[in-house]
Amino acid sequence: MFTISSISALVLASSCQQVLAQSCSGFNVTTDYSDLTYTSLGSRSYIISKGVSCSAAQNCSVDIGGYVTDGRTLNISNDASTDSIFSTISKVVKLQFNESQTYPVALNHGPWTIKNGTDGYVAFTPNTLCATGRLSGCQGNNLEGQVVTACTLEGEKYGDGLSGVINEVVTDRESAENVTCNPSNTTQARNGNYTGSRGCAGTQDETGAASTVGGVSLALLSVSLLVAFVGF
Ligand SMILES: *[C@@H]1O[C@H](CO)[C@@H](O)[C@H](O)[C@H]1NC(C)=O
Ligand SMILES: *[C@@H]1O[C@H](CO)[C@@H](O)[C@H](O)[C@H]1NC(C)=O
Ligand SMILES: *[C@@H]1O[C@H](CO)[C@@H](O)[C@H](O)[C@H]1NC(C)=O
Ligand SMILES: *[C@@H]1O[C@H](CO)[C@@H](O)[C@H](O)[C@H]1NC(C)=O
Ligand SMILES: *[C@@H]1O[C@H](CO)[C@@H](O)[C@H](O)[C@H]1NC(C)=O
Ligand SMILES: *[C@@H]1O[C@H](CO)[C@@H](O)[C@H](O)[C@H]1NC(C)=O
Ligand SMILES: *[C@@H]1O[C@H](CO)[C@@H](O)[C@H](O)[C@H]1NC(C)=O
Ligand SMILES: *[C@@H]1O[C@H](CO)[C@@H](O)[C@H](O)[C@H]1NC(C)=O
Secondary structure, three states, X not given: OHHHXXXXXXXXXXXXXXXXXXXXXXXXXXXXXXXXXEXXXXXXXXXXXXXXXXXXXXXXXXXXXXXXXEOOEEOOOOHHHHHXXXXXXXXXXXXXXXXXXXXXXXOOOOOEEEOOOXXXXXXXXXXXXXXXXXXXXXXXXXXXXXXXXXXXXXOEOOOOEEOEEEEEEEOOHHHHHHOOOOOOOOHHHHOOOOOHHHHHHHHHHHHHOOOHHHHHHHHHHHHHHHHHHHHO
């Protein structure tokens, strides 16, 4: 325990030195909006339903919502300097650049309708607040004069979880069927490790543990799907 904390203190100290060495003291907004900041859609989208392959005969309905993990972004690759740059920008534009956190999404939405004859799933993209400007007063590195964009999440709103845009993503049948669970509605996603459709493996185990009747009807279903597929 003691060793670990001394090591992390060392790591912290050395990364602090790096941060100091790479810091920039100035940030001048280069956008000409009336405000220093602007709203934008986040750079990452999350699947918040299972995939649906909806037959031509009737509209389908799917439950949406779960948990996603997201936070601030800055479009430079120099990781060592991001902390101090966020803090410089934060002082100028009065935004809080929180690190990644896990948020609930689409808490109060009813089921989402997928139109008959459509394959797809439902996705969520967070709303962000951003500032774009030129760095100045940088110490001993190549950041001087660079234009950067820093964004932070708009946050939770209206008791519905994280603020953002919900939309349907239309795919082909195989892609829809590959999303075998809602990857935002897993224990993993709730614990901060949303892994997209790859995260569905765990939930499939739950299905396997279900009653034999379920297993049998599932097998019958795959056979009928196969027949339908061969029939085409
Ligand atoms: C940024 O703006 C400040 C005043 O707000 C000014 O003094 C400074 O020269 C500007 N820096 C750059 C690099 O334009
Ligand atoms: C959806 O259903 C309507 C009404 O039954 C039908 O006219 C339409 O062709 C269907 N759409 C697709 C893509 O199958
Ligand atoms: C699906 O919903 C749309 C819009 O509500 C409706 O126009 C259409 O007839 C429905 N399709 C079927 C097959 O019920
Ligand atoms: C989330 O998972 C629970 C438990 O498996 C299920 O009852 C619920 O319908 C799911 N909700 C969504 C939005 O996928
Ligand atoms: C960051 O994004 C802004 C706005 O798109 C762009 O003007 C700037 O060149 C980008 N900076 C870097 C270092 O990629
Ligand atoms: C950022 O952190 C502050 C302080 O902890 C908190 O009040 C705020 O809600 C957070 N914002 C987001 C988007 O999580
Ligand atoms: C669907 O999943 C299978 C098996 O993991 C994979 O081989 C295939 O490329 C996937 N198809 C699509 C369209 O994502
Ligand atoms: C997140 O999930 C992936 C896939 O299940 C796993 O390989 C990885 O170790 C997990 N990461 C964390 C931090 O739990």
